[in-house]
Structure formats: structure tokens, C-alpha cells
Amino acid sequence: MDKILVTGGLGFIGSHTVVELQNEGYEVVIIDDLSNSSIKVLDGIETITGKRPLFEQIDLKEKIDVENFFVRHADIKGVIHFAASKAVGESVKEPLLYYENNISTLVYILKELKKLPSAAFIFSSSCTVYGQADELPITENAPVKKAESPYGNTKQIGEEIIQDTCKVVPTLKAIALRYFNPIGAHESVEIGELPIGVPQNLVPFITQTAIGLREELSVFGDDYPTPDGTCIRDYIHVVDLAKAHVVALGRLLQNKNKANYETFNLGTGKGSSVLEVVQAFERVSGKKLNYKIVGRREGDIISAYADTNKANDELGWKTELSLDEAMLSAWKWEQKVRAK
Numbered sequence: 523m524d525k526i527l528v529t530g531g532l533g534f535i536g537s538h539t540v541v542e543l544q545n546e547g548y549e550v551v552i553i554d555d556l557s558n559s560s561i562k563v564l565d566g567i568e569t570i571t572g573k574r575p576l577f578e579q580i581d582l583k584e585k586i587d588v589e590n591f592f593v594r595h596a597d598i599k600g601v602i603h604f605a606a607s608k609a610v611g612e613s614v615k616e617p618l619l620y621y622e623n624n625i626s627t628l629v630y631i632l633k634e635l636k637k638l639p640s641a642a643f644i645f646s647s648s649c650t651v652y653g654q655a656d657e658l659p660i661t662e663n664a665p666v667k668k669a670e671s672p673y674g675n676t677k678q679i680g681e682e683i684i685q686d687t688c689k690v691v692p693t694l695k696a697i698a699l700r701y702f703n704p705i706g707a708h709e710s711v712e713i714g715e716l717p718i719g720v721p722q723n724l725v726p727f728i729t730q731t732a733i734g735l736r737e738e739l740s741v742f743g744d745d746y747p748t749p750d751g752t753c754i755r756d757y758i759h760v761v762d763l764a765k766a767h768v769v770a771l772g773r774l775l776q777n778k779n780k781a782n783y784e785t786f787n788l789g790t791g792k793g794s795s796v797l798e799v800v801q802a803f804e805r806v807s808g809k810k811l812n813y814k815i816v817g818r819r820e821g822d823i824i825s826a827y828a829d830t831n832k833a834n835d836e837l838g839w840k841t842e843l844s845l846d847e848a849m850l851s852a853w854k855w856e857q858k859v860r861a862k
């Protein structure tokens with residue numbers, strides 16, 4: 523079976539994707555510098571799949587290390603590139619850190635892929651490229667709006683770099699997957715999301731509040747033009763998201779792609795408000811969540827959810843897990859992590 527490099531494979535989405543790749547029989551090599559993950563994630567992957575993936579601790583900003591890796595692993599057939607820094611707020615304060623980590627690593631990998639006889643490349647992009655879309659649900663044809671943060675800009679620039687490269691490197695085939703809002707954990711609760719410091723995202727903030735690590739959840743604004751006044755997002759279970767990577771990779775490896783560079787939205791197609799997510803949490807956990815409504819937060823998009831037709835029809839993939847299932851797995855994961 524083909525050998526696949528998963529960069530950032532010990533992170534949240536990467537680890538779940540490694541599980542699904544191994545379940546499908548792929549041989550996986552992980553590169554991660556552990557800047558936002560733990561080596562213990564390897565144990566979790568091994569427990570679930572019965573197989574320990576190869577792991578190399580490499581900082582992808584070190585160009586020479588990337589080159590040497592591909593010399594050692596000349597038989598790599600595909601790369602799923604998760605490794606990046608992802609904290610939006612931090613990217614505003616430290617833009618160069620983000621441009622360096624998210625752009626240089628991408629360029630170094632593409633340079634190596636250019637040398638291979640053929641290569642499949644999957645890129646972690648984001649629905650942030652759409653900003654506040656003019657029409658909902660958001661299709662892949664919606665215009666890319668000016669990025670709100672350096673982080674968001676690295677995803678837009680990243681897509682452009684890949685597209686430009688694919689135009690002149692016929693042996694390279696790539697798919698940019700634009701994730702909506704990944705949440706949840708593997709049902710085994712052997713792996714999950716491990717945010718360092720104060721969580722930037724709603725669901726880990728909810729579970730950390732419920733477990734007593736945070737005093738209360740601030741809901742930023744309840745006067746938006748939505749049914750309950752709170753912002754709406756498309757929350758996708760991380761296991762569904764992980765499976766989409768396996769399908770996208772197979773599409774490229776089996777030459778089923780329609781162009782050398784393609785984009786797909788990965789979401790459920792259903793928007794949920796902040797209060798609906800809180801209610802889902804309360805429903806599955808049986809706990810009341812301590813939250814208060816505060817003023818709007820600058821830069822927040824009112825509503826974003828995916829049109830999933832292209833992913834459903836072209837990839838033959840659709841989400842299977844519900845918001846409640848995602849919230850329950852996130853809650854079980856939080857309890858397990860804190861029990862240690």
C-alpha cells in the first residue's frame with residue numbers, strides 16, 4: 523500500500539486522519555515538531571489501529587531536514603499537509619511567525635514533491651478564505667475575500683502557491699480542503715483536541731468550562747441577524763473530516779481528479795448557533811453550562827456554513843456523525859484528559 527507523509531500528524535485533525543489512513547491500509551509516516559502536540563498521541567493511534575506509524579520529529583522550517591527526509595523516503599506517494607500554526611489572535615500579534623511557519627514549510631515540501639515522478643498533495647485550508655460570504659450556504663465558487671488575519675492570509679496564499687505550482691508541475695496533483703469547524707474526538711477517546719492555554723474555539727472552551735477549568739463561557743453577542751441572535755457556524759465531527767482526507771487522497775492516487783488543482787468544502791451543510799451548541803452540550807452531558815452573553819467580538823463573521831454538494835457528488839463523501847455525537851465525544855475526551 524502507498525506510503526503517505528502526514529505533516530502535523532500528531533495534532534488534532536492529523537491524528538484522526540492517521541487513524542483513518544491506517545484503517546484503510548496506508549503506510550503512514552508522520553512528521554511533527556511537537557510544537558502544538560504530544561508524543562503520547564502516537565500511543566493513542568497505536569491503541570486504536572493496532573499499528574504504530576513511523577514518526578520523525580522534524581521542524582519543517584528546517585529546509586535541509588525536509589530535503590533529507592525525502593531522500594530517506596523517496597517512495598512517498600502522497601502528502602497530507604496539516605502542520606501549521608493556527609491561533610488567529612496570535613497571528614495578528616506575530617504575523618512573521620505565521621508567514622514563516624505556514625508558508626515556508628509549504629514551499630519546502632512542494633519543492634521536494636516537484637522532484638518525484640508523481641505526487642498527490644492535500645492541503646489543510648479553511649472556510650476563513652470566504653470571510654463573510656454574500657450567499658449561504660457557501661459554495662466553492664464563492665469569492666475569496668480579503669483575509670481578516672495573517673493566519674487566514676496564510677491559507678489564501680498557501681492555496682495560491684499550490685495552484686501556481688500545479689500549473690507548471692504536471693506530475694503534481696493537489697486538493698485544498700476548506701474545513702468549516704472541526705470538533706469532537708475519536709469514539710475510543712484515545713485521541714482528541716489538546717488546546718494549549720486558553721482555547722480559541724467554542725467547543726474546547728465549553729468542555730473546559732464544564733469541567734471547572736474556566737469560570738464561564740462568554741457568548742459574544744446575541745443581537746446578530748440570526749434566529750437566536752448568536753453567530754452561526756458549521757460544526758463537523760473530526761472523524762468525518764478525517765475520512766474526507768482519505769477519500770480525497772484516493773481520488774488523486776487513482777487519477778480520478780478532474781483538474782490538477784481542486785478545492786472542496788468540508789462541512790455538514792448545517793449551521794448551528796452558539797446557543798444551539800451550548801444546548802447540545804447540556805443535552806448530552808446532562809450538565810448546565812455557566813455562560814453569559816457579552817458584547818460582540820470584533821472581526822466575527824455572522825454566519826458561515828458549507829454547501830456540501832461538490833464534496834458529496836465528486837468525492838462521494840458525506841458526514842455521518844451528528845452535532846450531539848460530536849459534543850458527547852468532546853465531553854468524554856475532556857473528562858478523560860482531566861482525570862489523568
Ligand SMILES: NC(=O)c1ccc[n+]([C@@H]2O[C@H](COP(=O)([O-])OP(=O)(O)OC[C@H]3O[C@@H](n4cnc5c(N)ncnc54)[C@H](O)[C@@H]3O)[C@@H](O)[C@H]2O)c1
Pocket residue numbers: 529530531532533534535536553554555556557558559580581582583603604605606607608623627646647648649701702703704723
Ligand atoms: N482546527 C481547526 O479549527 C481548523 C480549521 C481550519 C483549518 N485548520 C488547519 O488544519 C491544520 C491542522 O489543524 P489542527 O487543528 O489539527 O492543528 P494542531 O495544532 O492540532 O496540529 C498541527 C500540528 O502541526 C505541528 N506543527 C506545527 N508547525 C510545525 C512545523 N514547523 N514542523 C512540524 N510540525 C509542525 C504541531 O505540533 C501540531 O501537532 C492546520 O493547518 C490548520 O490551520 C484547522
